[in-house]
Amino acid sequence: MNIPILHHHDPSPFGEKIRLALGLKGLAWRSVQVSMVMPRPELGILTGGYRKIPVLQIGADVYCDTRLIVRELERRFPEPSLFPQGSLGLSLALTPWSDRSFFDPGAGLSMGLNQAFIPKAVIDDRKSFFNFMDFDALESDIPHLYTQFRAGLELVELMLADGRPFILGSQISYADIDAYFPVWMARGNIGNAAELLEPFARLREWESRMAACSRGERSEIRADEALAIARTSTPIEPVGVDPKDPLGFATGERVCVTPDDYGKIPVEGELVTLTISEVAVRRRTAEVGELVTHFPRLGYRITRA
Ligand SMILES: N[C@@H](CCC(=O)N[C@@H](CS)C(=O)NCC(=O)O)C(=O)O
Structure with a gap:
C-alpha cells in the first residue's frame, strides 16, 4: 500500500523529473497514464481539481507538484538521497530557474515548431492552461525563443565547465534532474535539437549520463486500480x-489551495497540515472515502473557502 503511484503521461517533462527521482532512489513504482487533455475524472477524484501532472499517490495521500513530491519521496525513502551533501535548499532554489526561465522557452519552441502536428484538442486545452504563452x-x-533556450543551455554548460560529472560535483543530485528535464524535452520535441545542443560539449556528455540513469522499476496500473488502493488505505x-503561520488558519478550517501561476484551479478541503513548506487538506469523497491532498507552500495561495 505504500508503493508510490505516479499519475503522469510519458511525454510529460515534469513527469520525467519524478521518474528520474524514483530511479535515483531505486524504487519500484506504479504508473498510471493519464489523458493528455482534460477531463481526467479519476485524477480529479484524487486531487480535488488540481489539474497539472505529475501527481504522486501513496495510499490515500496525494502529493501535487514536483517541488513537494521530491521532498516527500526523500522523507519516506531517505537513501540514497536526492539531496546529498546538504543540497536540499540549493537544489530546490534552482527549480524556479529550470521550471520557468529554462523550461518555458523550450516549451514555447516545442509548441511553436510542432503546431501543425499537435492534435487540435491538445492545442485548445493548452491555450486555456498555459497563460504564459501567447x-x-x-x-x-x-527565433527569440531559440535565443532564450540557448542561453539556458549555456548556463548548464557553465555549471559543468570545470569538468565535474554532475551539477553539484562528483555526486548526482536533484539539481541534475532540475537542469536535465528541459534538455530531455528538447531532444524529444525540437526537431533540430542536435544542432541546438552541438556547441555544448560538456552538457552533451552529462546529458548521456543522465539519459542512462535508471527510471526505477515501473509497472503500469489502471486509474481505477489506483482509486481502489486509495479506497482501502488510510491517510x-x-x-x-x-x-505561528502568518495566515492564521486553524486546524479543520475549510480552505482553498490554488497554484499562483497557471492551471489556477482551487482545491477545497479541511486544513490538516500547514508548515513552512507544506499545506495539506482532508477531503471526503463519495468514490474512495477520505483522502489528504498535499501541496508545497511556495507557489500556492491559501484562502478561506
Ligand atoms: N509546478 C508544477 C508544474 C507541472 C506542469 O506544468 N505540468 C505540465 C505537464 S509537464 C502539465 O500539467 N501540463 C498540462 C497537462 O498535462 O494537462 C510541478 O512542478 O509539478
Missing part, C-alpha cells in the same frame, strides 16, 4: 497546523 505569436516568436497522520 499562442498567436508563437510562430513569429520562434498518514497529518503534521498539524503551525499556530
